Amino acid sequence: PVTKEHLKEGGMTLGGLCAAAIEQSDNTAANLLLDAIGGPAGLTNLARNLGDNATRLDRKEPELNSAIPGDERDTTTPGAICSDMQRLLLGDALSEASRRQLEDWLQHNETGEQMIRAGVPNNWIIGDKTGRGSNGATNDIAIMRPPDRAPILLAIYSVGSTATANDREEAIAEAAKIVAETFVSAAQNAAKNTSDYETASHLFDYDAKAPLDIHDTIIEEFDGGTLHDITYTSPKGGPVAAYLVVPKGKGPFAAILFSHWGNGTRAEFVPEAKLYARAGAVSLLPDYPWDRPDPWHKTPNHYDKPELDHEIEIQAVLDVRRGIDLLLARPDVDPERLAYVGHSYGAQWGSILSAVDKRMKTAVLMTGVAETGDIFLRSNDPGIVGLRKSRPPGQFEQYAQVMGDIDAIHFVGHAAPISLLFQFANFEQYFDKTSMEHYAAAATDPKKVLYYDTGHDLNDPQALEDRYGWLAKHIDLGQVPILPGSSPKIRAP
Structure with a gap:
């Protein structure tokens, strides 16, 4: 109906053809666009x-x-x-x-x-x-x-x-x-x-004025800085063990707080933290309550007593949040350039922190899950399926319900103005893409969502390069080679 009217005019612009094809279903316009x-x-x-x-x-x-x-x-x-x-x-x-x-x-x-x-x-x-x-x-x-x-x-x-x-x-x-x-x-x-959410957010209140009681030992010097073995006091009591990676120089430096995945340890991100030290960032890598020696060790996975796991995970988040205090108390850290990187459980902690603590400028959430039930109730992973079958009827439903008030999905919608980078795995074994899309859709802008052809461990080198690029942009890191063959572009931080 539209193109016919323009025959005498000698033609239409591509924009005009798009309008005709979409607004009035003009078949001739659609065919001309196809030709183009x-x-x-x-x-x-x-x-x-x-x-x-x-x-x-x-x-x-x-x-x-x-x-x-x-x-x-x-x-x-x-x-x-x-x-x-x-x-x-x-x-x-x-x-x-x-x-x-x-x-x-x-x-x-x-x-x-x-x-x-x-x-x-x-x-x-x-x-x-x-x-x-x-x-x-x-x-x-x-x-x-x-x-x-x-x-x-x-x-x-x-x-x-x-x-x-x-x-x-x-x-x-x-x-x-x-x-x-x-x-x-x-x-x-x-x-x-x-x-x-407002009720749940108060679960992560703590005394920010309490002494950190930091104990610090340098355990390695490398070409970009020093690796420290430190402890600081948990808001729930006892020491939090962490690695601290400090660049050479006087700063002011950017700062990155890392949270490892549940099956990992504070060592997971040490190689990456060393890389960022060369780019001008101090990094803190704390452990979780289940990684600590007695008497501070707290074993997770109390499926029959979910309230215990609820308290353990709250402590894990508080311990990580206390790490923000530690980093920002350092005179060599620029408080306007603080980032967070969390993997799996660490992504959940990051979603919570992005909502309840606005001192971060950006957060990278790696292979995080939207809800506890996406794994325990809906996962097709053989190990999870077997575990589910081995438990009494209704136990995992109760577990997911109790843990649900600290699910990432309830917090990530309150992250703004903190920017978010989601990194998901196309071959994720623990939860499906619907969970990923639900998670990302619930998040506030600004955000970016990336997928990689790898599993939950997210060991695709491109994921590292994208993570570095995101952090470099948001907290002004120096340029360093990331992948083999990358041209060395190093500038003073």
Whole structure:
């Protein structure tokens, strides 16, 4: 309907074609756009570059609308399309200006009034794109912006129905209504959770004026600085053992607080901390209560007595938080350049600290889990499955409930203005990608989410390089070679 009107004008801009194809479903405009990007194969290649291995386009309009049962040509999945929308509308696949323009076209769509738009509250801002084809194919995809919450991406596909066109559209509207009501209910629960968060956050109060009672011994000198074996007093009593890595020079230095994974020790990040010492950062690497000798040792995993684990994990967070006091008490540390890096359990601690302690400028959360239940109730890891089967019925449900008030998901939404870098593993064995996406989506901006082809230990060298790049940007580290073959770029901190 649009391109026909412009025939006498001699043509249309690509922007005009995009508007016509999206806002009015102009098939000729869509075909001209396909020609501009290399045809159907070009669009399929774009999908692959977005990480979408499901979507494929084989033909142009109108042939692509045949929707023949069993024919894989010109097909996708709702999940794939939602992932594509996330990368295009909310991710970094497009520039900010291009993201705004694409969403503006979607918001001005004139073909979707009876579908998703009809099913959601009137005060939601909707941008959508509809599709209709043979064999009852009726589709709508949308970015929905409710007031005072993160955007929602929705894709609804229907094919094979013999109902009338109006009935098919009403079915999509009804599905959208169910989704909207779910999120409205979730928002109401979130209001309650805010109250719960305020209560839970006080679990991590402590006496910041208590003496640290630091004992410090240099145990190694290396080319970038010194490695210290230190202890300081836990807010819950007893010594916290930690490594302290100090650069050469007088500073002022950036500071990094490291928290290892549950099966690790304070030694996990020593090589990385030495690297950052060469880049101009003091690093503190404390242990957890279950890593300490008697009488201060506290064994975790009391599945039959979750309140004990609850207290142990609170102490772990407090001990790490006390490490912030230790770092900022040092005269060689710049208090405006403090970062946090946490792996697994350490990521959970970082989510909590980012909410309750605003002295950090940024935090890196490595292979963290959103909720205790994502592992103990929903993990498909053989070891976890076997453990679950070995316990009495209902025990893990009770465990997850008791531990739930200190789950990362309840705190990461209060991190702002602290920036967050999420690093997840594509081959994560303990929890699924839904947990990862739930975790990242709940976090406040500014944030960045990265995935790596590795497991929970996150031993991909690229993850280290990305972590260094993030920290260098946010706490002004010096430039040092990270990976083998990296060109040495060293400047004075």
